[in-house]
Amino acid sequence: MKGYFITFEGPDGAGKTTVINEVVKAIKEQCNKEILVTREPGGSKIAEKIRDLILDPRNTEMNAKTEALLYAASRSQHVSEIIEPALAAGKLVISDRFVDSSLAYQGQGRQLGIDEVAQINEFATGHLEPDLTVFLDLDPALGLKRIAQARSGSEDRLEQEKLAFHQEVYRGYQKVCQAHPDRIKRVDASQDLGQVVAASVKLVKSTFPELF
Numbered sequence: 001m002k003g004y005f006i007t008f009e010g011p012d013g014a015g016k017t018t019v020i021n022e023v024v025k026a027i028k029e030q031c032n033k034e035i036l037v038t039r040e041p042g043g044s045k046i047a048e049k050i051r052d053l054i055l056d057p058r059n060t061e062m063n064a065k066t067e068a069l070l071y072a073a074s075r076s077q078h079v080s081e082i083i084e085p086a087l088a089a090g091k092l093v094i095s096d097r098f099v100d101s102s103l104a105y106q107g108q109g110r111q112l113g114i115d116e117v118a119q120i121n122e123f124a125t126g127h128l129e130p131d132l133t134v135f136l137d138l139d140p141a142l143g144l145k146r147i148a149q150a151r152s153g154s155e156d157r158l159e160q161e162k163l164a165f166h167q168e169v170y171r172g173y174q175k176v177c178q179a180h181p182d183r184i185k186r187v188d189a190s191q192d193l194g195q196v197v198a199a200s201v202k203l204v205k206s207t208f209p210e211l212f
Helices: 016-027 045-055 064-088 099-109 114-125 140-151 163-179 193-207
Strands: 004-009 035-039 092-096 132-137 184-188
Touching: 004 016, 004 064, 004 099, 016 035, 016 092, 016 193, 035 064, 045 064, 064 092, 064 099, 064 114, 099 114, 099 163, 114 163, 132 193, 140 163, 163 184, 184 193
Parallel strands: 004 092, 004 132, 035 092, 132 184
Antiparallel strands: none
């Protein structure tokens, strides 16, 4: 059995988690595969503990390389414990973030280099790549505004970074999208939720018609 691996990416505030939940609601009755939804950083017990360490706003001393390596460590555990077994069982795996996030946030945002961060993650994941990535495209300033309105005062360590950092992350995403046009498909995340969900569902169905 062949599993399918879909990831959702985008800047903070793009609405990935909400969109994923709505997409799953829309397709689960028609899809002939069992669907597993997971997230990064996290997804497994050990990976979730690493998530807490990475995103804790109190960890202000964390340097950029440590951050990148912790993301890769969390991802390695996530892949070996959750994603690969699900794909081997023939499931449709949908992940809220994956390697592209590290390329954008640590590679470009932290200025560690996209290629360098890619190498770390190739080792961590055993070169696992999604079959499809939906990039929820949103201006980072609007994303931060959404976050502030939704949960002002409870932002995580990366969400608390200044706008300049998030703009650099967005530039990183543009580079990654340009490098992988066959895999990464854009959806305008400034639209109403229903439109974003409909566009995402259309992408999934057109990419994998055999699932429906």
